[in-house]
Amino acid sequence: MTTRIHVPAGTARAVTLREGQTLRIINVEGHQVADFIAYNADDMREALSTMHTAVSIGRLFPTTGDRLRSNRRRPIVEIVRDDTGRHDMIIAMCDPWRYEYDFNVKGHRSCSDNYLEALADWKIERHQLPHPINFFQNMSYPDGRVQFGESLAQPGDTLELRALINLVAAVSACPMDLNPISGFRIHDLALEVV
Ligand SMILES: [Zn+2]
Numbered sequence: 001m002t003t004r005i006h007v008p009a010g011t012a013r014a015v016t017l018r019e020g021q022t023l024r025i026i027n028v029e030g031h032q033v034a035d036f037i038a039y040n041a042d043d044m045r046e047a048l049s050t051m052h053t054a055v056s057i058g059r060l061f062p063t064t065g066d067r068l069r070s071n072r073r074r075p076i077v078e079i080v081r082d083d084t085g086r087h088d089m090i091i092a093m094c095d096p097w098r099y100e101y102d103f104n105v106k107g108h109r110s111c112s113d114n115y116l117e118a119l120a121d122w123k124i125e126r127h128q129l130p131h132p133i134n135f136f137q138n139m140s141y142p143d144g145r146v147q148f149g150e151s152l153a154q155p156g157d158t159l160e161l162r163a164l165i166n167l168v169a170a171v172s173a174c175p176m177d178l179n180p181i182s183g184f185r186i187h188d189l190a191l192e193v194v
Contacts, residue, residue: 012114
């Protein structure tokens with residue numbers, strides 16, 4: 001049985017996954033960044049860690065076959081399908097201060113606020129949000145410089161993640177519309193749990 005969840009542009013949804021289940025993140029309209037975080041459902045002090053994952057996979061850009069590590073270095077998620085081939089693990093999730101300090105905009109939606117809403121049932125506080133994997137985000141770091149490109153995701157591009165343990169995961173259709181990452185506008189995503 002497949003459960004399909006609509007993620008309206010600029011919002012997030014949380015899902016629970018049993019070990020062995022698959023989460024599909026579908027870039028319905030294309031060019032939308034999807035910030036992803038995940039916790040061990042049985043002990044939420046353990047969470048997906050991009051820094052531990054980079055050490056393990058030996059690259060900054062994860063793709064098919066990569067097993068993503070937790071802060072306890074355990075493989076907890078495996079990428080089993082990647083239509084787009086370009087994702088980021090460096091850039092911090094957007095938060096109210098990103099919009100205030102860098103764009104002089106107050107009251108903008110953010111991935112950080114989205115996660116607090118989506119994970120309210122688990123009483124997660126902001127300092128307990130792990131650094132996200134920014135799926136579909138097209139970053140480059142030539143000579144150590146930070147360059148924001150537009151997402152390479154085409155309409156319908158799909159990413160599939162297999163849960164290697166029981167997980168609480170959340171996906172944010174990043175509200176950032178003030179830089180090129182999602183093409184200066186935001187789009188819906190869809191999730192499927194299989
Ligand atoms: Zn964001």
